[in-house]
Structure formats: C-alpha cells, structure tokens
Amino acid sequence: MPDRVSYGLLKGKKGIVFGPFDESSIGWHIALYAHQEGAQIAISNIAAALRFGKPAELAKVCGDAPFIACDASIQDDVDNAIKEAKEKLGSLDFIVHSIGMSPNIRKQKPYEDLNYDWYVKTLEVSGISLHRVISSALKQDALNDGASIVALSYIAAQRNYWTYSDMGDAKALLESIVRSYGPRLSKRGIRVNTVSQSPTYTKAGSGITDFDKMYEFSDLTAPLGNATAEECAEYVMTLLSDLTRKVTMQNLFHDGGYSSMGTTLPIIRLVHEALKNEELVKKAGFDEFLPPDRNLNMGSDSQ
C-alpha cells in the first residue's frame, strides 16, 4: 500500500485512544493516523488485549506511545487511566472511544431471551463507559479547552438490525450520552460526537451472527460502498482536528451513503426473482419473520 499522505492535522495535540486490539480494529487505524498526523497519543485497552491482541506493537509504531490497561466499565480503572494519561502526556486535546462488546451476542443469546447480567455488561462496556471516561476527564481537569471526543456507533441505534441484538440498545445509549453531554461541554468549546461506521471486519464486528451477509447487503446498498476501518480513521482525523470546531452532538454517518438509501433496484429485482423460488425462500427463512396472514404469493409474476 502506498504511504498515506499526512496533513499535520493534529500537530501538537495530545490524546488517548481506547480500543485498539489488532490491525483489524477501527481504533488501531485511528491511533496510527493520529500519530501520523502529528499527535502524541496513549493507547488503552483491557489488560488481556496485551496477551491476545497487538496493542504493544501498535504502541511501538506510534512513537512508543504509553499503553494504559483499563477496563472501561470499572470506575477505578477509568480514573487511573485518565490520571496516567495526564501524567504521561499532559492535558488531553482528544479522546477516542472505540470500545464495544456484548456477552449476549458472543454467546448467541437471542434478544427475546437475554441474560440480564450480560445485558447490563453490554450497556456498561459499550455505552456507559463513554460517560465514565468523560466524567473522569472533567473531574481530573484532564481536558483542554476546544478538545474533541469521538465515539464509534452503528446504525442499529436508529433502525432494527435483528442480529445486532442488545448492541443496538447500547449504541442508542451511547448516542444519547453524546447529546446529553454536548451542551455541558460547550462552554469550554469541547465537542463530542459519534461516528456511525459501515459494517467492518473486526473482532467485535465478525462476532455478530450473519455479519458477512449484513456486510454484503450494506456494501451493495451504499452508493459509495462500505467504508473501511482506514477510511473511518481518516474521517475521525477531521473530527479531532481544529477543522471541525463547531461540530458537536452529532451522530455522523460514515457509511458510503447507506443510511440515506431506501434500497436499490438490483436488490429489489433480486428479491423479486428469489421469491419465485420456494427452495430459496425456505433457505432464507422468510417464513420465520412473517406474521401468519402474510402470504408470499410465490411463483406469481403479477403486480
């Protein structure tokens, strides 16, 4: 791959990126690009990520960035992480929250039969942790005026995506926390936004049932196709930079236009053709998703 062009967008800035695990992680590319754009960064993840992932490798190529172990669902961990980041870097100009995890999805519990302890864990790790991080940074006076906070979201916060299960609830909470904090941060010119990213092959993403099919569908629907983790990182650079000083409390879709599409003619035609094939209809499990009085009118080509 040719070297990417850097613009010095984050020259002189300091920040912490929560969530890089390995090269597939969205947070990995955000950390790397932030370093390349001139920022001094710290990288954070749960301690186990050091054993099973590669954040130490990333830290090395990001100017020997400090790695700060933190379970973002535990207040003491978050407080210590912010304290350590401030000690090592000074006050922060940006925070990136690229954290998500659902034990119910991991263990394939259907939404109708959630394990509630795990449900709370999903909300804690994937939603409330953003509140903890911001709150801790404010209490410890660890954010500079004009700082930027970005968290990663998914369109299941607004629309139903069956297999996204309780993560849809966590993303709705995450986006709501952004709106609730926005005005409270504005007096100091601090911005807070979510970026709603296309399906992306990462450890968290690929754990979702039928992820490959969701990926394909959104890639076919989005006029510009799915956005990659690298492209997401590039977009996030603009949000961390001074170029977006008046952007706050937004959920910004970075999805190749997917969120504004209804569907496409080829997909409509494909479904139309497929519905005439009884075997395909059964294989796709249409009947499981339809009320009993809905007939598919299979085989008919009339309007």
Ligand SMILES: NC(=O)c1ccc[n+]([C@@H]2O[C@H](COP(=O)([O-])OP(=O)(O)OC[C@H]3O[C@@H](n4cnc5c(N)ncnc54)[C@H](O)[C@@H]3O)[C@@H](O)[C@H]2O)c1
């Ligand atoms: N992959 C996708 O399709 C997709 C699409 C839209 C949004 N997102 C969001 O992007 C963000 C990053 O996810 P990703 O897809 O890069 O996957 P990823 O698995 O690479 O990153 C998720 C990270 O969360 C970390 N994490 C889990 N529990 C934690 C905890 N208790 N404390 C701290 N960190 C914890 C994991 O160790 C991991 O590094 C998530 O918020 C995810 O929901 C992903």
